[in-house]
Every structure is written in structure tokens, then in C-alpha cells.
Amino acid sequence: MLNGTFSLGAICGNRHPLPRHLGPWGILRGVFPRRARGSRRAPQVWISIAGPGSSFALAGVFWLVVQTLLTRGTVLGELVNYLTLINLLLGAFNLLPCLPLDGGRVLRSLIWRYSSKRARATRVTTGVGQVLAVILIGVGISQIFAVRRLVVWARH
Helix, strand or coil: HHHHHHHHHHHHHHCCCCCCCCCCCHHHHCCCCHHHHCCCCHHHHHHHHHHHHHHHHHHHHHHHHHHCCEEEEEEHHHHHHHHHHHHHHHHHHHCCCCCCCCHHHHHHHHHHHHHHHHHHHHHHHHHHHHHHHHHHHHHHHHHHHHHHHHHHHHCC
């Protein structure tokens, strides 16, 4: 899974090279210094799309393997089916329009392309991410109360 993500990112990164170094956090922070990360609009879109794209591609491969080679209900079939689900969820989560996720970088690049103002694009993308964060927190809290209500209802 990680190998596919890094491979597609490397292909896009080699096609649209940006200055690289490991920085103080090493590989955990990534290889792009802060200034180079968003220095050009178009490469950032393609590099950011590569991560979720590889997750969706792997999900498709795993789905095809389950459909053609494996039997559902077997341990191996269910394991590969689970890998399909994990890759779909990972790709969808990475496309959320929140910085520093890939979807946030794509949104920032698109806004930057049409407004020609990087700072404005970053502010808008940050605002969208904050609104989405509040929504996700609200959904999480509502799920806690929904489960609690079901447990109380089941006891009576």
C-alpha cells in the first residue's frame, strides 16, 4: 500500500521536480522544504492526486483479485476484501479538503490557480478545513449519544 503511494508520488515528483531535503523531522515530515512545497501550482496538484489515486488503484486491484481468484468467505478472500475497503477509505479520507491532507493541497492549488493569490488560497482552504473539522467533531459527538441512547434503551 505504501509502496504504491510512494511510487506514484515519485513518478509525479520526478516529472515535476521540486527542491528536496529531509529537514529536521526526517522522513516523517516529508522531503519538501516549506518554501518549495507550494512554489509552483500545477505540480502540486498532480503530486497530491497521486496518493489517493494509488489508494483507489490498489483497491481496484484487490477487488479484482477477490472477484476473480479468491472465494469470499475464506480467510484469504476476506483479508483481501478488507484490504480493498481499507484502501477505499484511505483514498477517500486523503481527499478531504483539509490541509495538510492531499485534498487540501489540491483545493489550495486550484484556488491559487484561479485567484493567483497563494495566501488567499491558503486562507480559504484552512477555513474549509476548520468547518469540516467542526462537522466531523459534531458527528462524532452525536454518535456517542446515539450509542448511549441505544444502550439505555436495550437495558429497559
